[in-house]
Amino acid sequence: METIEWGALGFDYTKTDVNARYSFTGGKWSDMEITADEYIRMHMSASCLHYGIELFEGLKAFRGVDGKVRLFRVEDNARRLQSSAKRLCLPVPTVEMVVEACKEVVRRNERFIPPYGTGASFYLRPVMFGTTVGLGVKPAKDALLIVYGSPVGAYFKTGIKPIMVAIDREQDRAAPRGTGDVKVGGNYAASLMSGEKAHDLGYSNVMYLDAAEHKYIEECGAANFFGIKDGKYITPKSPSVLPSITNMSLRQIARDMGLEVEERHIPVEELETFEECGACGTAAVISPIGKIFDMQTEKVYNYGTEVGKISMELYTRLQDIQYGRAEDKHGWCTIVL
Ligand SMILES: Cc1ncc(COP(=O)(O)O)c(C=O)c1O
Structure with missing residues:
Protein backbone atom coordinates (compact mmCIF):
# COMPACT_ATOMS: atom_id res chain seq x y z
CA MET A 1 0.00 0.00 0.00
CA GLY A 153 -10.48 12.28 -2.35
CA ALA A 154 -14.05 12.30 -1.11
CA TYR A 155 -15.99 15.12 -2.79
CA PHE A 156 -17.56 16.22 0.48
CA LYS A 157 -14.80 16.04 3.08
CA THR A 158 -17.05 16.77 6.03
CA GLY A 159 -20.18 14.98 4.85
CA ILE A 160 -22.65 15.67 2.06
CA LYS A 161 -23.98 19.23 2.21
CA PRO A 162 -25.93 21.58 -0.08
CA ILE A 163 -24.17 23.66 -2.72
CA MET A 164 -25.10 27.01 -4.27
CA VAL A 165 -25.49 27.34 -8.04
CA ALA A 166 -26.00 30.26 -10.42
CA ILE A 167 -28.07 30.43 -13.61
CA ASP A 168 -26.26 32.08 -16.53
CA ARG A 169 -27.87 33.20 -19.78
CA GLU A 170 -24.90 35.09 -21.16
CA GLN A 171 -22.95 32.02 -22.21
CA ASP A 172 -24.32 28.64 -23.20
CA ARG A 173 -22.60 25.30 -22.77
CA ALA A 174 -23.94 23.44 -25.79
CA ALA A 175 -26.35 24.04 -28.64
CA PRO A 176 -29.25 21.83 -29.74
CA ARG A 177 -27.84 19.38 -32.30
CA GLY A 178 -24.33 20.40 -31.20
CA THR A 179 -22.07 18.23 -29.03
CA GLY A 180 -23.72 18.60 -25.60
CA ASP A 181 -24.76 14.94 -25.52
CA VAL A 182 -21.21 13.64 -25.93
CA LYS A 183 -18.17 14.06 -23.70
CA VAL A 184 -15.84 16.15 -25.83
CA GLY A 185 -13.30 18.67 -24.58
CA GLY A 186 -14.78 21.63 -26.47
CA ASN A 187 -17.91 21.59 -24.31
CA TYR A 188 -15.79 22.09 -21.22
CA ALA A 189 -13.64 24.81 -22.74
CA ALA A 190 -16.87 26.65 -23.65
CA SER A 191 -18.13 26.38 -20.07
CA LEU A 192 -15.11 27.92 -18.35
CA MET A 193 -16.03 31.58 -18.70
CA SER A 194 -19.46 31.28 -17.11
CA GLY A 195 -17.98 28.96 -14.47
CA GLU A 196 -15.42 31.58 -13.49
CA LYS A 197 -18.11 34.27 -13.33
CA ALA A 198 -20.17 32.12 -10.95
CA HIS A 199 -17.13 31.25 -8.82
CA ASP A 200 -16.31 34.95 -8.44
CA LEU A 201 -19.78 35.45 -6.97
CA GLY A 202 -19.30 32.54 -4.56
CA TYR A 203 -21.32 29.87 -6.45
CA SER A 204 -19.81 26.45 -7.05
CA ASN A 205 -21.64 25.54 -10.29
CA VAL A 206 -23.42 27.14 -13.21
CA MET A 207 -26.88 26.01 -14.14
CA TYR A 208 -27.24 26.11 -17.94
CA LEU A 209 -30.54 26.67 -19.71
CA ASP A 210 -31.38 25.41 -23.18
CA ALA A 211 -29.39 27.46 -25.69
CA ALA A 212 -32.28 27.96 -28.15
CA GLU A 213 -34.80 29.68 -25.85
CA HIS A 214 -33.29 29.91 -22.34
CA LYS A 215 -36.57 28.51 -21.04
CA TYR A 216 -35.66 25.06 -19.79
CA ILE A 217 -33.11 23.67 -17.35
CA GLU A 218 -30.28 21.72 -18.95
CA GLU A 219 -27.29 20.88 -16.75
CA CYS A 220 -25.57 21.94 -13.60
CA GLY A 221 -21.83 22.41 -14.25
CA ALA A 222 -20.37 19.01 -15.09
CA ALA A 223 -23.39 17.23 -13.66
CA ASN A 224 -27.02 16.49 -14.54
CA PHE A 225 -29.93 18.10 -12.70
CA PHE A 226 -32.85 16.47 -10.89
CA GLY A 227 -35.75 17.82 -8.85
CA ILE A 228 -38.03 16.02 -6.41
CA LYS A 229 -41.69 16.81 -5.78
CA ASP A 230 -44.94 14.93 -5.11
CA GLY A 231 -43.17 11.56 -5.02
CA LYS A 232 -41.52 12.15 -8.39
CA TYR A 233 -37.89 12.24 -9.56
CA ILE A 234 -37.84 14.74 -12.44
CA THR A 235 -34.85 15.27 -14.73
CA PRO A 236 -34.38 17.24 -17.98
CA LYS A 237 -34.79 15.57 -21.34
CA SER A 238 -32.75 17.41 -23.95
CA PRO A 239 -30.52 16.57 -26.93
CA SER A 240 -27.80 18.85 -25.52
CA VAL A 241 -27.48 17.21 -22.09
CA LEU A 242 -24.80 14.60 -21.43
CA PRO A 243 -26.45 11.25 -20.59
CA SER A 244 -25.07 10.91 -17.05
CA ILE A 245 -24.48 7.37 -15.87
CA THR A 246 -25.10 8.48 -12.29
CA ASN A 247 -28.46 9.98 -13.32
CA MET A 248 -29.34 6.76 -15.16
CA SER A 249 -28.57 4.83 -11.96
CA LEU A 250 -30.50 7.26 -9.74
CA ARG A 251 -33.55 6.96 -11.99
CA GLN A 252 -33.49 3.21 -11.45
CA ILE A 253 -32.96 3.57 -7.68
CA ALA A 254 -35.80 6.13 -7.55
CA ARG A 255 -38.09 3.55 -9.20
CA ASP A 256 -36.85 0.93 -6.72
CA MET A 257 -37.86 3.37 -3.94
CA GLY A 258 -41.36 3.69 -5.41
CA LEU A 259 -40.88 7.15 -6.89
CA GLU A 260 -42.26 8.01 -10.29
CA VAL A 261 -39.59 9.07 -12.80
CA GLU A 262 -40.18 11.82 -15.34
CA GLU A 263 -37.73 12.79 -18.08
CA ARG A 264 -39.06 15.93 -19.70
CA HIS A 265 -38.57 19.65 -20.26
CA ILE A 266 -38.29 21.53 -16.95
CA PRO A 267 -39.19 25.23 -17.30
CA VAL A 268 -37.02 27.48 -15.09
CA GLU A 269 -40.10 28.69 -13.17
CA GLU A 270 -40.72 25.12 -12.04
CA LEU A 271 -37.73 25.54 -9.72
CA GLU A 272 -40.17 27.27 -7.34
CA THR A 273 -42.09 24.03 -6.91
CA PHE A 274 -39.37 21.48 -6.08
CA GLU A 275 -39.15 20.11 -2.56
CA GLU A 276 -35.52 19.06 -3.16
CA CYS A 277 -33.13 19.37 -6.05
CA GLY A 278 -29.60 18.33 -6.82
CA ALA A 279 -26.75 17.87 -9.27
CA CYS A 280 -25.59 14.34 -9.99
CA GLY A 281 -22.44 12.85 -11.48
CA THR A 282 -19.50 10.53 -10.89
CA ALA A 283 -17.55 13.10 -8.84
CA ALA A 284 -19.98 13.54 -5.94
CA VAL A 285 -22.86 11.11 -6.77
CA ILE A 286 -25.28 13.82 -5.55
CA SER A 287 -24.60 17.44 -4.66
CA PRO A 288 -27.82 18.64 -3.07
CA ILE A 289 -28.67 22.18 -4.14
CA GLY A 290 -29.36 24.63 -1.30
CA LYS A 291 -29.77 27.80 -3.31
CA ILE A 292 -30.06 28.85 -6.96
CA PHE A 293 -29.34 32.44 -7.98
CA ASP A 294 -30.32 33.75 -11.41
CA MET A 295 -27.43 36.03 -12.40
CA GLN A 296 -29.52 38.01 -14.91
CA THR A 297 -32.94 38.33 -13.23
CA GLU A 298 -31.46 38.19 -9.68
CA LYS A 299 -34.22 35.79 -8.66
CA VAL A 300 -33.31 33.42 -5.82
CA TYR A 301 -34.63 29.90 -5.21
CA ASN A 302 -34.00 28.49 -1.73
CA TYR A 303 -34.07 24.86 -0.65
CA GLY A 304 -32.59 25.20 2.84
CA THR A 305 -29.31 24.21 4.42
CA GLU A 306 -30.15 20.56 5.12
CA VAL A 307 -29.91 17.64 2.71
CA GLY A 308 -33.40 16.53 1.65
CA LYS A 309 -34.62 13.11 2.83
CA ILE A 310 -35.09 11.63 -0.65
CA SER A 311 -31.77 12.97 -1.98
CA MET A 312 -30.03 11.46 1.03
CA GLU A 313 -31.64 8.08 0.49
CA LEU A 314 -30.79 8.08 -3.24
CA TYR A 315 -27.18 8.98 -2.37
CA THR A 316 -26.87 6.33 0.33
CA ARG A 317 -28.40 3.58 -1.79
CA LEU A 318 -26.09 4.27 -4.72
CA GLN A 319 -22.97 4.43 -2.54
CA ASP A 320 -24.03 1.21 -0.78
CA ILE A 321 -23.93 -0.56 -4.16
CA GLN A 322 -20.58 1.02 -5.12
CA TYR A 323 -18.97 -0.02 -1.82
CA GLY A 324 -20.46 -3.53 -1.80
CA ARG A 325 -22.66 -2.84 1.23
CA ALA A 326 -25.88 -3.62 -0.67
CA GLU A 327 -26.77 -6.25 -3.22
CA ASP A 328 -25.86 -5.18 -6.77
CA LYS A 329 -29.20 -6.30 -8.14
CA HIS A 330 -28.93 -4.39 -11.42
CA GLY A 331 -25.46 -5.81 -12.19
CA TRP A 332 -23.68 -2.45 -12.26
CA CYS A 333 -20.38 -3.45 -10.64
CA THR A 334 -17.43 -5.29 -12.18
CA ILE A 335 -15.23 -6.86 -9.55
CA VAL A 336 -11.61 -6.44 -10.63
CA LEU A 337 -9.60 -7.44 -7.56
C1 LIG B 1 -21.48 17.86 -18.61
C2 LIG B 1 -21.64 16.70 -17.71
N1 LIG B 1 -22.88 16.32 -17.35
C3 LIG B 1 -23.08 15.28 -16.53
C4 LIG B 1 -22.02 14.55 -16.01
C5 LIG B 1 -22.29 13.40 -15.12
O1 LIG B 1 -22.11 12.20 -15.80
P1 LIG B 1 -21.70 10.87 -15.06
O2 LIG B 1 -22.78 10.57 -14.09
O3 LIG B 1 -21.61 9.84 -16.12
O4 LIG B 1 -20.41 11.14 -14.38
C6 LIG B 1 -20.71 14.92 -16.34
C7 LIG B 1 -19.57 14.20 -15.77
O5 LIG B 1 -19.16 13.20 -16.23
C8 LIG B 1 -20.51 16.00 -17.21
O6 LIG B 1 -19.28 16.35 -17.57
Whole structure:
Protein backbone atom coordinates (compact mmCIF):
# COMPACT_ATOMS: atom_id res chain seq x y z
CA MET A 1 0.00 0.00 0.00
CA GLU A 2 1.25 3.44 -0.96
CA THR A 3 1.89 5.94 1.85
CA ILE A 4 -0.66 8.44 0.67
CA GLU A 5 -2.69 10.58 3.00
CA TRP A 6 -6.01 9.38 1.57
CA GLY A 7 -8.11 11.78 3.62
CA ALA A 8 -6.22 14.80 2.27
CA LEU A 9 -6.64 13.97 -1.43
CA GLY A 10 -8.61 16.38 -3.60
CA PHE A 11 -9.62 16.00 -7.23
CA ASP A 12 -6.09 16.27 -8.60
CA TYR A 13 -3.73 14.16 -10.64
CA THR A 14 -1.50 11.83 -8.65
CA LYS A 15 1.13 9.88 -10.57
CA THR A 16 0.52 6.12 -10.55
CA ASP A 17 2.67 3.24 -11.83
CA VAL A 18 1.32 2.67 -15.34
CA ASN A 19 -1.26 3.65 -17.96
CA ALA A 20 -2.76 1.68 -20.87
CA ARG A 21 -2.71 2.78 -24.50
CA TYR A 22 -4.04 1.77 -27.90
CA SER A 23 -3.10 3.53 -31.11
CA PHE A 24 -5.04 3.54 -34.36
CA THR A 25 -2.96 3.77 -37.55
CA GLY A 26 -3.26 2.32 -41.04
CA GLY A 27 -6.92 1.50 -40.42
CA LYS A 28 -6.44 -0.72 -37.40
CA TRP A 29 -6.03 -0.68 -33.64
CA SER A 30 -2.81 -1.80 -31.96
CA ASP A 31 -2.79 -4.23 -29.05
CA MET A 32 -2.98 -2.67 -25.59
CA GLU A 33 0.37 -1.27 -24.51
CA ILE A 34 1.17 -0.77 -20.83
CA THR A 35 3.64 1.99 -20.08
CA ALA A 36 4.99 3.96 -17.13
CA ASP A 37 5.45 6.99 -19.38
CA GLU A 38 3.15 9.90 -18.45
CA TYR A 39 4.05 11.85 -21.57
CA ILE A 40 3.15 11.57 -25.24
CA ARG A 41 5.21 12.69 -28.18
CA MET A 42 2.97 14.32 -30.73
CA HIS A 43 3.40 16.39 -33.88
CA MET A 44 2.63 20.11 -33.52
CA SER A 45 0.19 19.81 -36.42
CA ALA A 46 -1.79 16.92 -34.87
CA SER A 47 -5.52 17.32 -35.53
CA CYS A 48 -6.56 17.28 -31.84
CA LEU A 49 -4.51 20.40 -31.13
CA HIS A 50 -6.13 22.52 -33.83
CA TYR A 51 -9.65 21.27 -34.29
CA GLY A 52 -10.53 19.91 -30.88
CA ILE A 53 -10.80 16.29 -32.04
CA GLU A 54 -10.68 15.07 -28.45
CA LEU A 55 -12.98 13.20 -26.07
CA PHE A 56 -12.75 11.71 -22.60
CA GLU A 57 -14.55 9.69 -19.95
CA GLY A 58 -14.60 9.56 -16.17
CA LEU A 59 -15.51 6.67 -13.87
CA LYS A 60 -14.47 5.27 -10.54
CA ALA A 61 -13.24 2.09 -8.88
CA PHE A 62 -14.11 1.60 -5.21
CA ARG A 63 -12.53 -0.59 -2.53
CA GLY A 64 -15.57 -2.19 -0.89
CA VAL A 65 -16.44 -3.16 2.66
CA ASP A 66 -15.41 -6.74 1.71
CA GLY A 67 -11.98 -5.60 0.46
CA LYS A 68 -12.90 -6.19 -3.20
CA VAL A 69 -12.36 -3.53 -5.87
CA ARG A 70 -15.41 -2.69 -7.99
CA LEU A 71 -15.60 -0.68 -11.19
CA PHE A 72 -18.95 1.08 -11.46
CA ARG A 73 -20.81 0.70 -14.80
CA VAL A 74 -17.62 0.60 -16.85
CA GLU A 75 -19.44 -0.77 -19.90
CA ASP A 76 -21.79 2.21 -19.94
CA ASN A 77 -18.81 4.57 -19.94
CA ALA A 78 -17.28 2.56 -22.79
CA ARG A 79 -20.51 2.90 -24.80
CA ARG A 80 -20.65 6.64 -24.14
CA LEU A 81 -17.03 6.88 -25.29
CA GLN A 82 -18.07 5.14 -28.50
CA SER A 83 -20.83 7.69 -29.11
CA SER A 84 -18.37 10.58 -28.54
CA ALA A 85 -15.90 8.97 -30.98
CA LYS A 86 -18.62 8.57 -33.63
CA ARG A 87 -19.67 12.21 -33.22
CA LEU A 88 -16.09 13.40 -33.83
CA CYS A 89 -15.52 10.99 -36.77
CA LEU A 90 -12.78 9.25 -34.79
CA PRO A 91 -12.17 5.50 -35.04
CA VAL A 92 -14.49 3.71 -32.60
CA PRO A 93 -12.82 1.30 -30.15
CA THR A 94 -14.79 -1.73 -28.96
CA VAL A 95 -16.42 -1.78 -25.52
CA GLU A 96 -14.07 -4.66 -24.62
CA MET A 97 -10.97 -2.59 -25.44
CA VAL A 98 -12.05 0.17 -23.07
CA VAL A 99 -13.21 -2.20 -20.32
CA GLU A 100 -10.00 -4.28 -20.50
CA ALA A 101 -7.83 -1.15 -20.31
CA CYS A 102 -9.76 0.10 -17.26
CA LYS A 103 -9.41 -3.27 -15.54
CA GLU A 104 -5.71 -3.49 -16.34
CA VAL A 105 -5.03 0.02 -15.02
CA VAL A 106 -6.85 -0.84 -11.78
CA ARG A 107 -5.00 -4.16 -11.38
CA ARG A 108 -1.56 -2.76 -12.07
CA ASN A 109 -2.02 0.27 -9.84
CA GLU A 110 -3.52 -1.59 -6.91
CA ARG A 111 -1.30 0.19 -4.38
CA PHE A 112 -3.00 3.47 -5.35
CA ILE A 113 -6.53 2.25 -4.68
CA PRO A 114 -7.71 3.95 -1.49
CA PRO A 115 -8.72 1.71 1.42
CA TYR A 116 -12.37 1.32 2.38
CA GLY A 117 -13.63 3.91 4.81
CA THR A 118 -11.45 6.82 3.66
CA GLY A 119 -14.11 8.21 1.30
CA ALA A 120 -11.41 8.30 -1.39
CA SER A 121 -11.67 6.30 -4.62
CA PHE A 122 -9.68 5.53 -7.77
CA TYR A 123 -10.74 7.73 -10.69
CA LEU A 124 -10.23 6.40 -14.22
CA ARG A 125 -9.79 8.78 -17.10
CA PRO A 126 -9.97 7.34 -20.62
CA VAL A 127 -8.94 10.03 -23.12
CA MET A 128 -8.82 9.80 -26.90
CA PHE A 129 -7.73 12.20 -29.63
CA GLY A 130 -6.84 12.50 -33.30
CA THR A 131 -3.12 12.57 -34.03
CA THR A 132 -3.08 12.89 -37.83
CA VAL A 133 -0.67 15.56 -39.10
CA GLY A 134 -2.25 18.07 -41.47
CA LEU A 135 -3.67 21.54 -41.88
CA GLY A 136 -7.16 21.10 -43.32
CA VAL A 137 -10.33 20.53 -41.32
CA LYS A 138 -11.06 16.85 -41.82
CA PRO A 139 -11.50 13.71 -39.75
CA ALA A 140 -8.39 12.22 -38.15
CA LYS A 141 -7.11 8.97 -39.64
CA ASP A 142 -4.90 8.25 -36.64
CA ALA A 143 -5.78 8.30 -32.97
CA LEU A 144 -4.49 7.51 -29.53
CA LEU A 145 -6.65 6.12 -26.71
CA ILE A 146 -5.10 6.30 -23.25
CA VAL A 147 -6.60 5.06 -20.00
CA TYR A 148 -4.99 6.23 -16.79
CA GLY A 149 -6.08 6.55 -13.21
CA SER A 150 -5.52 8.61 -10.11
CA PRO A 151 -6.63 8.28 -6.50
CA VAL A 152 -9.05 11.10 -5.63
CA GLY A 153 -10.48 12.28 -2.35
CA ALA A 154 -14.05 12.30 -1.11
CA TYR A 155 -15.99 15.12 -2.79
CA PHE A 156 -17.56 16.22 0.48
CA LYS A 157 -14.80 16.04 3.08
CA THR A 158 -17.05 16.77 6.03
CA GLY A 159 -20.18 14.98 4.85
CA ILE A 160 -22.65 15.67 2.06
CA LYS A 161 -23.98 19.23 2.21
CA PRO A 162 -25.93 21.58 -0.08
CA ILE A 163 -24.17 23.66 -2.72
CA MET A 164 -25.10 27.01 -4.27
CA VAL A 165 -25.49 27.34 -8.04
CA ALA A 166 -26.00 30.26 -10.42
CA ILE A 167 -28.07 30.43 -13.61
CA ASP A 168 -26.26 32.08 -16.53
CA ARG A 169 -27.87 33.20 -19.78
CA GLU A 170 -24.90 35.09 -21.16
CA GLN A 171 -22.95 32.02 -22.21
CA ASP A 172 -24.32 28.64 -23.20
CA ARG A 173 -22.60 25.30 -22.77
CA ALA A 174 -23.94 23.44 -25.79
CA ALA A 175 -26.35 24.04 -28.64
CA PRO A 176 -29.25 21.83 -29.74
CA ARG A 177 -27.84 19.38 -32.30
CA GLY A 178 -24.33 20.40 -31.20
CA THR A 179 -22.07 18.23 -29.03
CA GLY A 180 -23.72 18.60 -25.60
CA ASP A 181 -24.76 14.94 -25.52
CA VAL A 182 -21.21 13.64 -25.93
CA LYS A 183 -18.17 14.06 -23.70
CA VAL A 184 -15.84 16.15 -25.83
CA GLY A 185 -13.30 18.67 -24.58
CA GLY A 186 -14.78 21.63 -26.47
CA ASN A 187 -17.91 21.59 -24.31
CA TYR A 188 -15.79 22.09 -21.22
CA ALA A 189 -13.64 24.81 -22.74
CA ALA A 190 -16.87 26.65 -23.65
CA SER A 191 -18.13 26.38 -20.07
CA LEU A 192 -15.11 27.92 -18.35
CA MET A 193 -16.03 31.58 -18.70
CA SER A 194 -19.46 31.28 -17.11
CA GLY A 195 -17.98 28.96 -14.47
CA GLU A 196 -15.42 31.58 -13.49
CA LYS A 197 -18.11 34.27 -13.33
CA ALA A 198 -20.17 32.12 -10.95
CA HIS A 199 -17.13 31.25 -8.82
CA ASP A 200 -16.31 34.95 -8.44
CA LEU A 201 -19.78 35.45 -6.97
CA GLY A 202 -19.30 32.54 -4.56
CA TYR A 203 -21.32 29.87 -6.45
CA SER A 204 -19.81 26.45 -7.05
CA ASN A 205 -21.64 25.54 -10.29
CA VAL A 206 -23.42 27.14 -13.21
CA MET A 207 -26.88 26.01 -14.14
CA TYR A 208 -27.24 26.11 -17.94
CA LEU A 209 -30.54 26.67 -19.71
CA ASP A 210 -31.38 25.41 -23.18
CA ALA A 211 -29.39 27.46 -25.69
CA ALA A 212 -32.28 27.96 -28.15
CA GLU A 213 -34.80 29.68 -25.85
CA HIS A 214 -33.29 29.91 -22.34
CA LYS A 215 -36.57 28.51 -21.04
CA TYR A 216 -35.66 25.06 -19.79
CA ILE A 217 -33.11 23.67 -17.35
CA GLU A 218 -30.28 21.72 -18.95
CA GLU A 219 -27.29 20.88 -16.75
CA CYS A 220 -25.57 21.94 -13.60
CA GLY A 221 -21.83 22.41 -14.25
CA ALA A 222 -20.37 19.01 -15.09
CA ALA A 223 -23.39 17.23 -13.66
CA ASN A 224 -27.02 16.49 -14.54
CA PHE A 225 -29.93 18.10 -12.70
CA PHE A 226 -32.85 16.47 -10.89
CA GLY A 227 -35.75 17.82 -8.85
CA ILE A 228 -38.03 16.02 -6.41
CA LYS A 229 -41.69 16.81 -5.78
CA ASP A 230 -44.94 14.93 -5.11
CA GLY A 231 -43.17 11.56 -5.02
CA LYS A 232 -41.52 12.15 -8.39
CA TYR A 233 -37.89 12.24 -9.56
CA ILE A 234 -37.84 14.74 -12.44
CA THR A 235 -34.85 15.27 -14.73
CA PRO A 236 -34.38 17.24 -17.98
CA LYS A 237 -34.79 15.57 -21.34
CA SER A 238 -32.75 17.41 -23.95
CA PRO A 239 -30.52 16.57 -26.93
CA SER A 240 -27.80 18.85 -25.52
CA VAL A 241 -27.48 17.21 -22.09
CA LEU A 242 -24.80 14.60 -21.43
CA PRO A 243 -26.45 11.25 -20.59
CA SER A 244 -25.07 10.91 -17.05
CA ILE A 245 -24.48 7.37 -15.87
CA THR A 246 -25.10 8.48 -12.29
CA ASN A 247 -28.46 9.98 -13.32
CA MET A 248 -29.34 6.76 -15.16
CA SER A 249 -28.57 4.83 -11.96
CA LEU A 250 -30.50 7.26 -9.74
CA ARG A 251 -33.55 6.96 -11.99
CA GLN A 252 -33.49 3.21 -11.45
CA ILE A 253 -32.96 3.57 -7.68
CA ALA A 254 -35.80 6.13 -7.55
CA ARG A 255 -38.09 3.55 -9.20
CA ASP A 256 -36.85 0.93 -6.72
CA MET A 257 -37.86 3.37 -3.94
CA GLY A 258 -41.36 3.69 -5.41
CA LEU A 259 -40.88 7.15 -6.89
CA GLU A 260 -42.26 8.01 -10.29
CA VAL A 261 -39.59 9.07 -12.80
CA GLU A 262 -40.18 11.82 -15.34
CA GLU A 263 -37.73 12.79 -18.08
CA ARG A 264 -39.06 15.93 -19.70
CA HIS A 265 -38.57 19.65 -20.26
CA ILE A 266 -38.29 21.53 -16.95
CA PRO A 267 -39.19 25.23 -17.30
CA VAL A 268 -37.02 27.48 -15.09
CA GLU A 269 -40.10 28.69 -13.17
CA GLU A 270 -40.72 25.12 -12.04
CA LEU A 271 -37.73 25.54 -9.72
CA GLU A 272 -40.17 27.27 -7.34
CA THR A 273 -42.09 24.03 -6.91
CA PHE A 274 -39.37 21.48 -6.08
CA GLU A 275 -39.15 20.11 -2.56
CA GLU A 276 -35.52 19.06 -3.16
CA CYS A 277 -33.13 19.37 -6.05
CA GLY A 278 -29.60 18.33 -6.82
CA ALA A 279 -26.75 17.87 -9.27
CA CYS A 280 -25.59 14.34 -9.99
CA GLY A 281 -22.44 12.85 -11.48
CA THR A 282 -19.50 10.53 -10.89
CA ALA A 283 -17.55 13.10 -8.84
CA ALA A 284 -19.98 13.54 -5.94
CA VAL A 285 -22.86 11.11 -6.77
CA ILE A 286 -25.28 13.82 -5.55
CA SER A 287 -24.60 17.44 -4.66
CA PRO A 288 -27.82 18.64 -3.07
CA ILE A 289 -28.67 22.18 -4.14
CA GLY A 290 -29.36 24.63 -1.30
CA LYS A 291 -29.77 27.80 -3.31
CA ILE A 292 -30.06 28.85 -6.96
CA PHE A 293 -29.34 32.44 -7.98
CA ASP A 294 -30.32 33.75 -11.41
CA MET A 295 -27.43 36.03 -12.40
CA GLN A 296 -29.52 38.01 -14.91
CA THR A 297 -32.94 38.33 -13.23
CA GLU A 298 -31.46 38.19 -9.68
CA LYS A 299 -34.22 35.79 -8.66
CA VAL A 300 -33.31 33.42 -5.82
CA TYR A 301 -34.63 29.90 -5.21
CA ASN A 302 -34.00 28.49 -1.73
CA TYR A 303 -34.07 24.86 -0.65
CA GLY A 304 -32.59 25.20 2.84
CA THR A 305 -29.31 24.21 4.42
CA GLU A 306 -30.15 20.56 5.12
CA VAL A 307 -29.91 17.64 2.71
CA GLY A 308 -33.40 16.53 1.65
CA LYS A 309 -34.62 13.11 2.83
CA ILE A 310 -35.09 11.63 -0.65
CA SER A 311 -31.77 12.97 -1.98
CA MET A 312 -30.03 11.46 1.03
CA GLU A 313 -31.64 8.08 0.49
CA LEU A 314 -30.79 8.08 -3.24
CA TYR A 315 -27.18 8.98 -2.37
CA THR A 316 -26.87 6.33 0.33
CA ARG A 317 -28.40 3.58 -1.79
CA LEU A 318 -26.09 4.27 -4.72
CA GLN A 319 -22.97 4.43 -2.54
CA ASP A 320 -24.03 1.21 -0.78
CA ILE A 321 -23.93 -0.56 -4.16
CA GLN A 322 -20.58 1.02 -5.12
CA TYR A 323 -18.97 -0.02 -1.82
CA GLY A 324 -20.46 -3.53 -1.80
CA ARG A 325 -22.66 -2.84 1.23
CA ALA A 326 -25.88 -3.62 -0.67
CA GLU A 327 -26.77 -6.25 -3.22
CA ASP A 328 -25.86 -5.18 -6.77
CA LYS A 329 -29.20 -6.30 -8.14
CA HIS A 330 -28.93 -4.39 -11.42
CA GLY A 331 -25.46 -5.81 -12.19
CA TRP A 332 -23.68 -2.45 -12.26
CA CYS A 333 -20.38 -3.45 -10.64
CA THR A 334 -17.43 -5.29 -12.18
CA ILE A 335 -15.23 -6.86 -9.55
CA VAL A 336 -11.61 -6.44 -10.63
CA LEU A 337 -9.60 -7.44 -7.56
C1 LIG B 1 -21.48 17.86 -18.61
C2 LIG B 1 -21.64 16.70 -17.71
N1 LIG B 1 -22.88 16.32 -17.35
C3 LIG B 1 -23.08 15.28 -16.53
C4 LIG B 1 -22.02 14.55 -16.01
C5 LIG B 1 -22.29 13.40 -15.12
O1 LIG B 1 -22.11 12.20 -15.80
P1 LIG B 1 -21.70 10.87 -15.06
O2 LIG B 1 -22.78 10.57 -14.09
O3 LIG B 1 -21.61 9.84 -16.12
O4 LIG B 1 -20.41 11.14 -14.38
C6 LIG B 1 -20.71 14.92 -16.34
C7 LIG B 1 -19.57 14.20 -15.77
O5 LIG B 1 -19.16 13.20 -16.23
C8 LIG B 1 -20.51 16.00 -17.21
O6 LIG B 1 -19.28 16.35 -17.57
